[in-house]
Structure formats: structure tokens, C-alpha cells
Amino acid sequence: MEVKLAAKGPNYIELELTGIDFGVVGSLQEILNNYSEVEYAGANLTHPLLNKIRFILRTKGEANPEEVLEKGLSELSHTAKNLRAVIEKLLK
Secondary structure, three states, X not given: OXXXXXXXXXXXXXEEEEOOOHHHHHHHHHHHHOOOOEEEEXXXXXXXXXXXEEEEEEEOOOOOHXXXXXHHHXXXXXXXXXXXXXXXXXXX
């Protein structure tokens, strides 16, 4: 997986991701869009053959987009760990 910073501003961050499944990025997008400090979180596949995803996060007011992104990534990680634990327990 490769991540590049495409653009950044006080309430805006845009990333270009390569080599990651769109479902993972879509899950992050859904988590972020549930936060009150997020104006918009979205992802689109810029080139299907190259597997490049453009991810955009825009925050409201004084909310720092890097901090909000970190919060969302932590929640996604926690959810994935919980899902894994439940499935492993089920399969034992």
C-alpha cells in the first residue's frame, strides 16, 4: 500500500491511496461522515486498472482534519479487531 498527500489545508486533506481495497476506505469514509465535526468525507476510484483511490476529508470550523482522520482510523482499527475476535470465538 502506498499513501501520498495530494493536498492539504486548514480544514481539508486529500490523499491518494494505491494498493488498498476500496471497501476499507469506504468503511473509513462511513465512520468519518458520522462525526459532527466532518463536513464531508469521500473516496473515489480514480483509475480502476491502477487501483488508485482519491480520499477527501473536509472538517467544520476549527476541527483539525489530521486529528479527525486519526480518530476515524482508530475507530476503524478497533472495529476490525472486535470483528476478528467475535469471528474467532464463533469458529472455535
